[in-house]
Amino acid sequence: MHSIRDHLPVSIIIANYNYARFLSRAIDSALDQDYAKVEVIVVDDASTDGSAEVIASYGGRIKARLREENGGHAAAFNTGFAASRGAIVLFLDADDYLYPAAVSELLAQWSDDTAQMQFRLHLVDEDLRVKDIFPPPEVPFDSGDVTPQLARRARYQTTVTSGLAFARSALDVIMPVPEAEFRQGADGYLVTLAPLYGKVTSLEACLGAYRMHGSNHSVFAEKLGQRARWRVEHDFHRLHALNEQAADVGLSVSPKANLRDPVHLEERLASLCVDGGRHPVAADSRLGLAAHGAVASMQMNVSLRRRAMLAAWFVSVGLLPRRMAQAVLSWKLVASSRPAFLTRISRTIRHAMG
Incomplete structure (x- = not known):
């Protein structure tokens, strides 16, 4: 018997700025999901490298949104979300990638009261060699109703952009992301507000890869x-x-x-x-x-x-x-x-x- 979750449309929004050298890997990983009802939206935030050519090479297999002016992380998220139709939405940074079963595995655990799902990622280098797990396995995720943690210390244990999925019902309330305040780190806005509208479900499996390299915002x-x-x-x-x-x-x-x-x-x-x-x-x-x-x-x-x-x-x-x-x-x-x-x-x- 098939669950109703087997028919939920899913959107994967890839936010890109000057990551042409990584972008194909991210797009291919989204297109190669073993779940059929996935739309892939690629937002280019006015890149100055060869990103536009990479995006054009996929033709109608993806929805392309090319911004004329660079607006940062939040602007790319907002542009992609406006073009999306999925009941579940993943935001994937263009230097990261998902494993083929990522969507089907998170759907298997999704419930009607889920606002956000989070999962671990393999930490890989530029040659895709697995170096570690992020967040580390010994650091437990916070799950369920995390509003007590938010009320007390404005944070709970979660992860980065590429290890997250959101219910559209929650995003409809909190989007758009304020673009001036969250030019970088738009995922911080989403993980802070989405749990106000449902539960957080955590998976211990690594469903993708978080690539570390010299130009990550988090690495300086x-x-x-x-x-x-x-x-x-x-x-x-x-x-x-x-x-x-x-x-x-x-x-x-x-x-x-x-x-x-x-x-x-x-x-x-x-x-x-x-x-x-x-x-x-x-x-x-x-x-x-x-x-x-x-x-x-x-x-x-x-x-x-x-x-x-x-x-x-x-x-x-x-x-x-x-x-x-x-x-x-x-x-x-x-x-x-x-x-x-x-x-x-x-x-x-x-x-x-x-």
Whole structure:
């Protein structure tokens, strides 16, 4: 007997900007799904490389939307969503790709009250060699009704763009994504607001690949302060959007939500420590942020050992001399900056705590 889910139309929206060298792999992965009712929409955000030619080569097999002006992540999402018709929508970054059974596997677990589904991804290098899993298996996803986590700390454990699928019913309420505030990181807006309109379902299987390379927005190790400052401001934009939307569903969000979120506090400490002159919160102090971080760490949904280690990390960054604190920050937030012995220790601890 076939489930009603076997007949749901699915849209895969590929957002591209100057990723011509990766784009075919992403498009092919969407077209090669073993589920029949998939439409593939490719949005090019005014690329200056050969992306337009790559897109044209697919002819009528895809819906192509070529933007005349570069608008960023949110603009590409909005353009693609406006062209889509699927009851379930996936946003796929053009440098990532899905495995052939991705859509059929998520449909097998989809339920009527699902607003968002999330799954793990293989972390691969430019040669498609699997290096790891993202998020790491020892970090449990948050599932079901995650509004308590959103209300308390404005975050829950989720993943990146290419590991997400959304119910159109939820997106219809929260789209379009504000384009100025979410020029980068539009997925942060979606994962913050979609769970207000249904449950989050998490799959442990890796249904695609998240490609790491030198031009990822998330990879600019030499600009740690810039990255941290952007992430802090991005969190403020997410919290603002959450506050605006939460009122519509009767949810009260803590005014101290960011100060209860270890992820936010890591980046806020990095911004203050590395580039204090441009830090966006003038009243912040290292010791104050570290104290908030230590308390927040002990309330995470991970093993006691992992919570204790993160709390100790916060305390050390708060108390060490600034130069040493900067090194400790960098070692945690930018893997490539770690001395080899620390990398080995980190792997050993990770496996022991997994």
